[in-house]
Amino acid sequence: xxxxxxxxxxxTGTNAPGRARIxxxxxxxxxxWLSPAVTVAILSAFIVYSTWRAFANDDYxxxxxxxxxYSPCLxxxxxxxPMSANAPLFGDWWGMSPALLILIFPLGFRLTCYYYRxxxxxxxxxxxxxxAVPEPRGKYTGETRFPLIMQNIHRYFFYFAAVVAVILSWxxxxxxxxxxxxxxxxxxxxxxxxxNVLLIWAYTLxxxxxxxxxxxxxxxxxxxxxxxxxxxxVSRLNGRHMELAWASLFSVALADLYVYxxxxxxxxxxxxx
Amino acid sequence: xxxxxDFRIWRGDVDGGELRDFKVEVNEGEVVLDIIHRLQAxxxxxxxxxxxxxxxxxxxxxxxxxxxxxxxxxxxxxxxxPEEVVTVTPMRTFPVIRDLVTDVSFNYxxxxxxxxxxxxxxxxxxxxxxxxxxxxRSQEFRKCIECFLCQNTCHVIRDFEDNKxxxxxxxxxxxxxxxxMHPLDVADRQKAAQEEHGLGLCNITKCCTDVCPExxxxxxxxxxxxxxxxxxxxxxxxxxxxNKIRRRGSGD
Numbered sequence: 001x002x003x004x005x006x007x008x009x010x011x012t013g014t015n016a017p018g019r020a021r022i023x024x025x026x027x028x029x030x031x032x033w034l035s036p037a038v039t040v041a042i043l044s045a046f047i048v049y050s051t052w053r054a055f056a057n058d059d060y061x062x063x064x065x066x067x068x069x070y071s072p073c074l075x076x077x078x079x080x081x082p083m084s085a086n087a088p089l090f091g092d093w094w095g096m097s098p099a100l101l102i103l104i105f106p107l108g109f110r111l112t113c114y115y116y117r118x119x120x121x122x123x124x125x126x127x128x129x130x131x132a133v134p135e136p137r138g139k140y141t142g143e144t145r146f147p148l149i150m151q152n153i154h155r156y157f158f159y160f161a162a163v164v165a166v167i168l169s170w171x172x173x174x175x176x177x178x179x180x181x182x183x184x185x186x187x188x189x190x191x192x193x194x195x196n197v198l199l200i201w202a203y204t205l206x207x208x209x210x211x212x213x214x215x216x217x218x219x220x221x222x223x224x225x226x227x228x229x230x231x232x233x234v235s236r237l238n239g240r241h242m243e244l245a246w247a248s249l250f251s252v253a254l255a256d257l258y259v260y261x262x263x264x265x266x267x268x269x270x271x272x273x
Numbered sequence: 274x275x276x277x278x279d280f281r282i283w284r285g286d287v288d289g290g291e292l293r294d295f296k297v298e299v300n301e302g303e304v305v306l307d308i309i310h311r312l313q314a315x316x317x318x319x320x321x322x323x324x325x326x327x328x329x330x331x332x333x334x335x336x337x338x339x340x341x342x343x344x345x346x347x348x349x350x351x352x353x354x355p356e357e358v359v360t361v362t363p364m365r366t367f368p369v370i371r372d373l374v375t376d377v378s379f380n381y382x383x384x385x386x387x388x389x390x391x392x393x394x395x396x397x398x399x400x401x402x403x404x405x406x407x408x409x410r411s412q413e414f415r416k417c418i419e420c421f422l423c424q425n426t427c428h429v430i431r432d433f434e435d436n437k438x439x440x441x442x443x444x445x446x447x448x449x450x451x452x453x454m455h456p457l458d459v460a461d462r463q464k465a466a467q468e469e470h471g472l473g474l475c476n477i478t479k480c481c482t483d484v485c486p487e488x489x490x491x492x493x494x495x496x497x498x499x500x501x502x503x504x505x506x507x508x509x510x511x512x513x514x515x516n517k518i519r520r521r522g523s524g525d
Contacts, residue, residue, distance in 0.1 A: 019366070021289050027339060114477055118479050128480070131480035134431075140428075140433045143474070152503075211498075212501035217505060219456055221404070222404035
């Protein structure tokens with residue numbers, strides 16, 4: 001029995017002139033839609049949560065824990081956070097949440113990240129939703145025009161993200177104090193922040209731009225043995241970039257949620273010693 | 274274990290065609306190409322299919338199976354449930370010749386546009402010396418069997434015929450990356466990649482990597498490094514300034 005009988009191709013896309021004339025837009029029978037759907041669901045949930053927390057401007061510090069959404073504080077109107085790496089560069093005039101000043105850097109880092117680009121191009125823009133599933137648009141210019149040509153500044157966001165990771169590492173260090181500021185203590189919050197910063201570092205260092213900067217740009221590895229070793233290390237991490245992107249996204253949200261719960265007295269931080 | 278499988282095969286040519294249904298015997302250990310050959314032997318002697326090595330090394334039997342670009346000879350029947358209908362069509366990015374055979378000359382035209390290996394002018398054949406560590410990165414790309422499944426699945430040309438003139442596709446951008454990473458190649462591959470071969474059109478959605486039967490990390494190891502090298506040249510003022518001050522090129 002024959003199905004889908006058609007004449008010569010004369011359309012666009014996979015029905016462009018000369019190509020095999022097949023009526024179906026695609027013939028995939030697997031659940032190709034599942035991955036982009038999950039991506040959209042998780043990223044949307046994160047956007048909603050982080051927007052709420054970024055604008056909340058409250059419950060982001062519970063001695064000795066600082067929420068990663070609010071560190072460092074670049075405005076004057078912040079909670080008193082002893083020993084935190086705050087720098088009131090924006091002074092008094094900034095009246096909105098200080099989180100908005102700092103979140104732009106990790107947001108830009110993830111927005112221009114090569115992995116997240118794949119994820120949201122597929123999930124949100126259907127460009128394409130899945131391999132061999134056609135796009136729903138008639139024209140495509142890729143990353144050749146504004147605004148998508150700005151994806152090329154990913155390396156600058158990497159530099160800022162590395163600075164933020166250093167500051168978050170400091171936040172973990174000062175979390176080895178108790179609520180009175182005495183050193184040599186650890187609570188569950190310390191472990192939460194520590195796990196988060198390890199994942200943040202792994203994600204940041206596994207970045208494709210980092211891989212290029214440390215050694216990928218070289219033509220002669222043999223003349224730069226130290227950079228070659230760095231490149232090899234980053235390349236191994238880079239192979240897990242997708243997993244690290246998701247894991248660090250979850251961890252940063254969970255770290256903030258933990259601080260929020262402790263700061264709002266919804267939860268008592270268990271102290272180990 | 275043998276069973277009768279339901280196959281739908283696209284039959285036709287440039288003037289039109291259709292998906293035709295067949296019921297055909299499948300035996301344990303067989304691949305889709307075996308079934309196509311059995312169809313030729315028993316029910317459709319004029320069914321056109323391009324194949325050669327039947328070992329996943331010649332890159333001839335590229336097609337689409339249940340909508341996914343794959344090699345017919347490397348797709349085991351055991352990956353399908355016995356009751357599953359298996360649909361086989363030609364690659365949908367290239368002009369069809371007949372049945373499962375397409376005209377892939379687009380790729381040969383693009384290949385000719387990539388200048389070959391260009392050693393320094395003062396280096397004669399026989400004088401080439403290089404360290405293994407300097408060449409091994411690009412050796413991954415030489416595993417390519419030119420099946421053109423990556424070209425077929427790339428949405429830049431699959432969904433937009435107009436882009437074929439400006440975009441060479443992942444296979445040839447990978448070839449450019451291979452040459453750009455070669456320790457003795459001195460041609461300006463980065464400018465060519467962006468301005469002549471359409472690297473900026475790639476939005477790194479990784480379908481080329483997903484379908485590669487040789488498991489070459491096309492996106493992570495070729496396309497993204499090339500994008501970063503182009504960013505050095507075109508979009509990074511600090512690198513540009515650094516190269517000006519130190520009078521150093523990108524070939525160190």
